[in-house]
């Protein structure tokens with residue numbers, strides 16, 4: 504397929520103030536979840552036009568923005584939420600942290616399914632709430648995750664549990680909750696007086712044609728009253744620094760309460776890029792989106808094929824969603840243990856983990872070893888709690904040659920690890 508959007512060409516990110524690329528010249532970062540691919544030409548044009556306007560005053564959110572979001576959800580996810588459900592916030596995590604402050608009390612439990620995007624823990628813990636983990640079940644033979652319903656219910660039923668944060672689809676496990684899973688979570692949450700916040704920032708990127716992303720608010724009534732859905736163009740369109748999130752809430756009272764919090768926290772007003780970029784993304788960039796999906800899908804297949812062929816002791820979890828392959832190194836560490844052994848600390852799956860004080864795991868040792876021996880940077884799975892201690896995570900929304908380089912480096916480190924351990 505012709506490379507219409509220049510995905511094969513590296514975007515210059517080294518030495519350009521990008522968080523991910525603040526590394527030595529011979530190092531290759533495959534860590535933070537942003538893309539090394541150029542965003543859609545429509546977004547670039549919209550931002551050019553904005554800059555050329557030479558006027559950067561205070562802005563409102565125009566009707567066009569809400570309509571663009573509605574159009575996107577209708578075209579791609581068969582979901583047409585009323586415009587009045589939507590409120591703007593300056594990012595998914597700013598919105599989540601604000602919701603935690605507004606809708607829960609200091610000392611409350613914020614429940615989440617682990618392993619999960621580590622910043623959820625910070626959002627809870629930094630606000631004096633207690634991040635409460637419900638570890639996903641993991642089947643070693645099939646390398647698949649599922650929800651441990653008994654554990655979820657037990658923890659939802661705790662008087663102190665007032666919010667559950669769902670990652671739909673799930674980073675880093677790639678799990679795509681079925682509509683019935685989401686409905687069950689919402690039913691339990693209603694029963695126990697819990698608010699469900701569903702972070703759906705990865706919802707536009709699915710790789711398993713038998714599965715579909717379900718926007719949580721597309722569930723029928725009465726499964727909407729205690730639910731908040733967060734979406735953003737930031738992952739799908741590689742525009743995280745435009746800082747834009749749409750918060751969808753069906754219940755008017757809950758919405759009013761949440762929006763008062765966004766205003767108190769001063770996260771309800773856009774910067775000069777948020778509106779033009781989001782409209783151009785959601786309304787005008789379908790062609791780029793389709794091309795990006797097929798490009799990134801091929802990258803994920805390349806990772807899977809190369810690991811199976813050349814690094815059989817590392818097994819990718821079947822990624823139904825996200826561009827963040829989640830690589831199970833359990834067999835590698837069993838055959839070639841690190842020394843001193845630090846695989847799984849006994850209380851690692853504790854439900855009372857302190858977010859900012861996680862145990863050092865073999866995944867930290869392995870990722871440090873990889874960086875030292877081949878200059879490749881990947882995330883240690885221990886960052887995400889749950890059973891992450893024996894996993895690593897690698898972001899692969901980048902030019903193909905970069906994935907090839909990363910895999911060659913990983914192979915070098917893998918061989919050395921096997922030799923030395």
Ligand SMILES: Cc1ncc(COP(=O)(O)O)c(C=O)c1O
Nearest residue numbers: 536594595596597620674704737
């Ligand atoms: C699940 C999830 N939520 C939120 C974010 C960040 O969102 P934002 O930049 O809008 O705060 C990320 C980034 O990696 C993510 O993976």
